[in-house]
Amino acid sequence: MSASTPLRTALIGVALAATALVPLQGTALAAPAHPASGGSAAAPAAASSVSGIEDATARALARSLADPAWRGEVRRAALAADTVGLGGLTGRAAAPAGRNLAAGIAEADRGVAAAKGLGSGAGPLLRVGLANASMRGRLAAGTAPLVAAAPSDDDGATTFTAYDSRGTAHRLALDTPTSRPVYLVGIDGAKAVAEGLKVIDGALAAKGLNAPAPATTASTLAAASGIDTTRVDSVRVADVQEPFFKGDAEIFTLVTGFGKDGKPRVDTVEMPYLNKADTTYYPGQVLVNWSNYKYDLADAVMMEDDGDTNYQALAKAIATVLLTITDQGAYIPLADAVLDAIPTSWWTDDPDYVESWYSLARSSSGKRNGAAGNGWMTVSPYHVSEL
Numbered sequence: 001m002s003a004s005t006p007l008r009t010a011l012i013g014v015a016l017a018a019t020a021l022v023p024l025q026g027t028a029l030a031a032p033a034h035p036a037s038g039g040s041a042a043a044p045a046a047a048s049s050v051s052g053i054e055d056a057t058a059r060a061l062a063r064s065l066a067d068p069a070w071r072g073e074v075r076r077a078a079l080a081a082d083t084v085g086l087g088g089l090t091g092r093a094a095a096p097a098g099r100n101l102a103a104g105i106a107e108a109d110r111g112v113a114a115a116k117g118l119g120s121g122a123g124p125l126l127r128v129g130l131a132n133a134s135m136r137g138r139l140a141a142g143t144a145p146l147v148a149a150a151p152s153d154d155d156g157a158t159t160f161t162a163y164d165s166r167g168t169a170h171r172l173a174l175d176t177p178t179s180r181p182v183y184l185v186g187i188d189g190a191k192a193v194a195e196g197l198k199v200i201d202g203a204l205a206a207k208g209l210n211a212p213a214p215a216t217t218a219s220t221l222a223a224a225s226g227i228d229t230t231r232v233d234s235v236r237v238a239d240v241q242e243p244f245f246k247g248d249a250e251i252f253t254l255v256t257g258f259g260k261d262g263k264p265r266v267d268t269v270e271m272p273y274l275n276k277a278d279t280t281y282y283p284g285q286v287l288v289n290w291s292n293y294k295y296d297l298a299d300a301v302m303m304e305d306d307g308d309t310n311y312q313a314l315a316k317a318i319a320t321v322l323l324t325i326t327d328q329g330a331y332i333p334l335a336d337a338v339l340d341a342i343p344t345s346w347w348t349d350d351p352d353y354v355e356s357w358y359s360l361a362r363s364s365s366g367k368r369n370g371a372a373g374n375g376w377m378t379v380s381p382y383h384v385s386e387l
Contacts, residue, residue, distance in 0.1 A: 050187065050308045053111045054149035055161070057086070057126060058185040060104055062147035062163035067097030071165075074098075074128075075139055078183065083129030086185070112187055117312030122195045125187040135181035145181045146170060189250040189305065190272050196311035197252055197268040203315035204266050209322055210259070210292075230288040230298075230360060231382035235271075236280040237302070237354055237375030249275045250305040251354065254318075255288055256334040257298035262327035264334055265292060266318060271302075286382065288360060294327070296362035299335035302354040302375070317341045333358050335371075 065071040073095055077084045087109055090102035105126060113122045130136060131148070139145060148162035159171050162182055172182065204210045251271040259265035267289070273281050288298050321341035322334065335356045342353075355370035362381065369376045 050112055050115050051149065053108050053115065054126070054185050054187070054307075057105065057108050058147045058149040058183075059163045059167060059169075060101065061086070061128065061183070061185060062165055063167045064097045064101050064165075065145065065147070066165040067095055070095035070097035071144075074183070075145075078128070078130050079136060079140060081129070083127040085124050085188075086126040086128050087124035089128070112192075115308065115310065116192060116196060117199055117310040117314075118192065118195045119199060122192070125192055126185065127188055128183050128185050131182040131184045138179065139181040143180055145183050146172075147183045147185060148172065149185045187307070189307075193250045193252055193272070193305050194270060196305065196309065197270055199311040200266075200268050200315040200318075203312060204319055207319045207323060208261070208263055209319055210265050210267055226383055226385040228290045228362060229286045229382045229384055230290070230362070230364060230379050232283055232285045232287050233378045233380055234280055234282045235274060235375065235377040237274070237277060237370075239277055239354070239374055251275065252303055252305065253287070254301045254303065254338055255298055256301065256322075256338055257288075257293045258295055258327050258331065258334075259292060260294050262294060264322040264325050264337075266322070266338070267292065269300075286384070287379065288362075290362050295331040297331045297359050299333050299338075300357045300360060301335050301338050302356065302370075304352045304354050314342070331359075 061074075065074065070093065073093060074089065077089055086105045087102075090098050090105045093099045093102065106124075109124045109126055112125045113120070116122075128147075130139065144165065146162035146164055148160060159173050162170050162172050164170065201210060251274040253269040253271060255267045255269060257265055269285070269287060271283070271285070273283055287300065290296065318338055318341045321337050325332070325334065325337060335358055339353060339356070353372070355372050355375040357368055357370055357377070360368070360379065365380050367376055367378045
């Protein structure tokens with residue numbers, strides 16, 4: 001998910017460099033044949049889920065590679081960068097097969113945005129890149145590649161499906177070598193999270209759940225002297241809830257408490273740097289802006305976007321629960337309410353729960369272990385002075 005590796009399925013890791021190629025028997029694939037002469041390419045199917053769109057796109061791209069000229073263009077792009085946007089790649093294609101694929105990719109990009117509940121401003125999200133850098137030599141030497149979308153579930157899968165230029169499906173095993181390079185089709189996870197949090201912010205604002213603090217004489221004076229915040233000095237999680245074959249995680253945090261108006265409040269915090277398990281990061285990132293909160297306490301719920309997250313639906317679910325909670329004149333932890341709002345069906349390869357911190361105080365300082373025992377962070381009060 002980091003800026004250098006924006007593909008959601010990312011680079012699978014060393015394990016994928018050792019995969020087995022096993023043709024699937026009796027698999028019916030309904031994509032029309034793509035002629036090597038550069039005729040009409042198979043457009044990605046209009047699947048309802050992100051994983052379905054990725055798989056259909058991978059299959060269509062694989063069939064289009066029957067055109068040698070287009071296959072060369074894709075190869076050069078894959079060797080030049082870790083990942084490349086499919087919309088841009090097909091849009092500027094010189095080979096007919098690439099140009100013929102452009103409309104289907106544009107449709108698939110719109111389908112991804114719709115499936116994730118993103119606005120029209122999300123732009124192209126689908127990307128493609130080599131599954132592992134160790135495959136570069138074989139690709140450069142002209143070995144015919146396969147194309148796959150990484151698995152989109154958290155059930156401990158050890159295989160996934162890839163396609164060749166005839167549209168034939170092959171099962172790739174994670175523990176046996178193969179001599180063929182593999183392209184992975186996925187989405188720009190960092191971009192999707194950034195756009196998704198904008199959707200959540202807008203939806204919650206419409207319900208009054210992250211409204212600006214009302215102006216008062218006291219708040220005006222406080223603003224004039226700066227604002228008090230809680231800063232994350234360092235953070236580490238043992239499990240980012242991202243299967244190893246998917247690469248980097250896409251982490252975000254929901255900060256909850258009661259706003260100045262007495263209503264529950266949710267502020268979204270993007271954490272694009274926090275993408276590896278058992279790695280300590282030192283972001284110096286502001287987590288809580290206390291000028292937004294009535295009490296000197298707040299909760300934080302850390303989540304991971306696993307691809308099929310629909311941000312509009314997530315915001316609606318959270319708002320529905322929080323709007324039933326009223327201020328009783330004392331702080332009430334809201335982390336459980338946020339977690340309870342997430343439908344059970346979303347806990348498999350959707351926004352996964354990573355960790356939570358209860359009752360972060362305005363004065364909190366030092367190491368705070370998460371409630372789930374999966375992570376910790378060190379925090380400190382941090383005053384942001386007026387410019």
